[in-house]
Amino acid sequence: MHKMTGRPADDTQSILSNVYEIACDFASQRSERQRRRELIKEDFDRLQESGYLMVAVPTVFGGIWDGDSSGTRLVCEILKTLAHGDSSVALVAAMHPAVIESTGWLSISAAPEPYTSTWDEQRRWAFQTMHEGHFWGTIMSEPGSGGDNTQSNSIAKRASNDVQYLLSGQKHFGSGSGMTSYMVTHAMPDREVTPDTFVLDMRDLVWDGSSGVELIAPWDGHGMTATQSHGLVFDNFPATRLAFPGDDRRTVLAGMDRPQGALFVAVITGIVEIAVTTARRQLESKSGRMRSYERVEWAKVEIEAWLVQQAYEGMLREVEIGRSSGRNSLLAKEAVAELAESVLLRISKVIGGGAYSRHTPYGFWLEDVRALGFLRPPWALAFERVFEGSWNS
Numbered sequence: 482m483h484k485m486t487g488r489p490a491d492d493t494q495s496i497l498s499n500v501y502e503i504a505c506d507f508a509s510q511r512s513e514r515q516r517r518r519e520l521i522k523e524d525f526d527r528l529q530e531s532g533y534l535m536v537a538v539p540t541v542f543g544g545i546w547d548g549d550s551s552g553t554r555l556v557c558e559i560l561k562t563l564a565h566g567d568s569s570v571a572l573v574a575a576m577h578p579a580v581i582e583s584t585g586w587l588s589i590s591a592a593p594e595p596y597t598s599t600w601d602e603q604r605r606w607a608f609q610t611m612h613e614g615h616f617w618g619t620i621m622s623e624p625g626s627g628g629d630n631t632q633s634n635s636i637a638k639r640a641s642n643d644v645q646y647l648l649s650g651q652k653h654f655g656s657g658s659g660m661t662s663y664m665v666t667h668a669m670p671d672r673e674v675t676p677d678t679f680v681l682d683m684r685d686l687v688w689d690g691s692s693g694v695e696l697i698a699p700w701d702g703h704g705m706t707a708t709q710s711h712g713l714v715f716d717n718f719p720a721t722r723l724a725f726p727g728d729d730r731r732t733v734l735a736g737m738d739r740p741q742g743a744l745f746v747a748v749i750t751g752i753v754e755i756a757v758t759t760a761r762r763q764l765e766s767k768s769g770r771m772r773s774y775e776r777v778e779w780a781k782v783e784i785e786a787w788l789v790q791q792a793y794e795g796m797l798r799e800v801e802i803g804r805s806s807g808r809n810s811l812l813a814k815e816a817v818a819e820l821a822e823s824v825l826l827r828i829s830k831v832i833g834g835g836a837y838s839r840h841t842p843y844g845f846w847l848e849d850v851r852a853l854g855f856l857r858p859p860w861a862l863a864f865e866r867v868f869e870g871s872w873n874s
Contacts, residue, residue, distance in 0.1 A: 485532050489547060491542045494547065495557050497530035500559050500852045507566025508755075514567050515845040517707040518700075524570050525616060525660050533659040534611040535561065537578040539587060542608040546578075546587060548563035553740050553800045557793075565752025571655035571751065573618070580619045580665045581607065583725060583741070584678060585734050592725035598623035599644070599724040610663065618661030620681070620713065621857070622654040628859035633676040635668035637720055646670065646678060648720040653698060655670045655714035658683070668836065670722065677727055679720040686699035704848035740800045741811040742856070746817050749853045753821050756846045757786045760828045760853040771831070784823045792816045807848060808870050814853065815863055821850035 482502070483495035495523035507514060507524075528534075529812025536556045538544020546552045553785050556578055564571035581587055586607050590602035611617075628634040648668050655664065662684050667676040698712030723730065764771075764779070771779065796813035800806045825847035829836035836843040 482530060482802070485814070486537070487543070489545045492535065493545045493620050496532040496535065497559055497562065499841055500528070500533060503527050503756060504563050504566030507563075507570065509840055511566075514569075514707070515842060516839065517569070520569065520573065520657065520660050520709050522660065524567070528570075528574060529614045529616070533574065534577065534614065535618065537581040537587070538608045538611050539618070542605070543612065544608065549588075549740055549806065550801050550803055553743055554797045557687070557743060557797060560744055560747040561751035561754070561793075564748045565755040566666065568748070568752055568825040568846070569705050570851065571748045572705050572745070573660060575748050576618045576656050576661075577616050578607070579741075579744050580617050582739065583619075584665060584719045585725065585730055588737050588739065589694065589725065589730070589733055593729070596725040603644075603724040604700075604756050615662035615684075615756075616657065616706040618655065618657040618664045618683075619685060620652045620655035620664045620666050623650065623652055626864050627758055628855075628857055630667045631676060632670060634717070634733070635666070635676075637668040637670045637679060637722070639671045643726075644722045644724055645722045646722055648681070648715050649717055651697070651714045653711070654710045656708045656710040658696075658700075658709045658711040658713070666720075666868055668720070670726075673727070675728060678723045680722055681715075688713065690716065702852075704850075704852040706845075738803075738805065740796070740806040742798065742814040742858075743796060743810045745853055745856045746793060746814050747752065749817055749821050749850050750780075750789055752846055752850055753786055753789050753817075753824055755842065756825060756828060757782060759842065761834060764831065775831045778831050781825055782827045782831070785820045785827070789817050789820045789824065790818070809865060811858075811866060811870070814856075817865060818850075818854035821845070821853060825850055 483498050485492050485495060488501060535544040536546060536559060539546045540564055545555065560575050561804050563574060586604045591597060621630055622628060623633055623635065635648060637646040639646045640647050650668060652666060664681045664683050666681060668678055668679055669676045686692045686694055688694055695714050696711055697714050700708060700710040702710065792813045796810050799809040825843060829843050830848065832841070832843060835841055
């Protein structure tokens, strides 16, 4: 394991090298890992030791994040590498920088008055938790919201001051539940008309309702089966509101054109890469005996996998030059979502009936890549934004 030096460029390479080693170990255990229905704490301990948590900490606070234009590719490459080894762990790991970015802590270095000092204090606290080894996650989704955070029906009652609240409501897709120390969510504050963002301290809890949170739907999804994306219900659970609250913060973030969803694209691109590589090796000995249909399907695998790579690279290039990062990341996300599923379906057809066996990885990977279309923003909301962007761009 390479040690951190405190120099961002060196530390970035160290983290990537460390994650590569971890991914190789995970890949050697692929058959067993793809059958898992739960996460293993040891995996996240290894990621913490690798320095991975520093991808969500700005360089001025001792991390490696140096802004969207240079940081996005670095984090995407790390996540893509991790996805070669374990899809579920990679997706949960992607949530860590994704939710920190969503709060604005990475993007808004200084809030206007009267929030300036409290925002600075909260940012410093958040980044310190990562130095202390804490993973962050999200549990935003609610029944009936369609993945739209503005439709939250959860309630946050003011407790002691402007940032301390008690939150009540039902949530699902809490990816990494049990592995993450802190989770970000949305709820409607007292006497307000727009939901806002809150932080939940999920450390050392028993999910039986006694601490204000109850597990009501253990994750049983077909894809990303070991992400522990549980459904939980909260009842007067302590929550901390972001120190730069509400519409003012959202207006600032909306003007920043951030590449939201790029990290999820990286995970799925990594799965496509390893799936095509694995299939190519398996099929090499019979390539000269393939029937016409198999040859056509494999040719389409090569074409669509190439398009996945081009979408991924194009997305990152647009971020690097600062051109319509948000829209291009959304377009890449939806393109890769459709292409990745097609690639894995075609691979399965060429491999044959054996692809349905749990002794081969392809069926698991097919369900894993299908997850991308349901990640925020999910299909309906994403395509609505794509349509609207056609006239607004």
